[in-house]
Amino acid sequence: MSDLEQSLGRRFARLTTNLVVARPALWRLFRPLTRMQFDRLAPQWTSMRSTEAFAALELALEALPAEPSKVLDLGTGTGLAAFAVARRFPGASVVGSDIAEEMLGQAREATPPELADRVRFEAADAAQLPFPPGSFDLVVLANMIPFFDELARVLTARGTLLVCFSEGAGTPIWVPPERLRAELERRGFMFFAGFAAGDATCLLARRSVGGAARPAEC
Numbered sequence: 001m002s003d004l005e006q007s008l009g010r011r012f013a014r015l016t017t018n019l020v021v022a023r024p025a026l027w028r029l030f031r032p033l034t035r036m037q038f039d040r041l042a043p044q045w046t047s048m049r050s051t052e053a054f055a056a057l058e059l060a061l062e063a064l065p066a067e068p069s070k071v072l073d074l075g076t077g078t079g080l081a082a083f084a085v086a087r088r089f090p091g092a093s094v095v096g097s098d099i100a101e102e103m104l105g106q107a108r109e110a111t112p113p114e115l116a117d118r119v120r121f122e123a124a125d126a127a128q129l130p131f132p133p134g135s136f137d138l139v140v141l142a143n144m145i146p147f148f149d150e151l152a153r154v155l156t157a158r159g160t161l162l163v164c165f166s167e168g169a170g171t172p173i174w175v176p177p178e179r180l181r182a183e184l185e186r187r188g189f190m191f192f193a194g195f196a197a198g199d200a201t202c203l204l205a206r207r208s209v210g211g212a213a214r215p216a217e218c
């Protein structure tokens, strides 16, 4: 992929993020192109990630009040964040979801054998998730457009949301922290903590203090 193509792709991702966060209904217009973009990027995606890409996510995971048991990694790409969560929490089962089948194929192929019984990947659109309310006690978004209503719906009341950006404000898919907080506060989130490591940032958000409640079966 040429530098020009990469730069156009990053601009398209930022434009999509800004418009869809402002008006989620626009997602249906952007979905096909976004999917095509990431299907195309899938074979080289992992090699494009820096070693520090998930450093802020790791700090936020360390700060969780309790070990999660059911975890959703939304916009999982090649599964790197899903693997990081599963490695850190040996009792957790992790679902990685994405709209790009090529990304999911790469993630399945890259799944380390020791995680294979606890990490699975399935196609799902974050705008309309195929999971019942309260299915997860941890939802992770790494470099992914947030769909706030669905995030609030699939998390348990005492669950934790992590919204992380590998390059901070320079990440193509990026939402300013104050916007994240405002949207989440409208949906009952009250407790926030920010983490930073190098350029990477991560916002932790919860609706209540205390340990993670057991999520519903899904």
Ligand SMILES: C[S@@+](CC[C@H](N)C(=O)[O-])C[C@H]1O[C@@H](n2cnc3c(N)ncnc32)[C@H](O)[C@@H]1O
Binding pocket: 034, 035, 038, 039, 049, 074, 075, 076, 077, 078, 079, 080, 081, 097, 098, 099, 100, 103, 124, 125, 126, 127, 141, 142, 143, 144, 145, 173
């Ligand atoms: C920038 S990549 C991040 C991948 C991975 N989380 C990482 O940080 O390496 C964004 C991913 O989100 C996926 N995606 C974008 N919109 C989505 C949606 N509405 N539902 C599910 N996945 C989505 C894309 O297909 C892509 O794989």
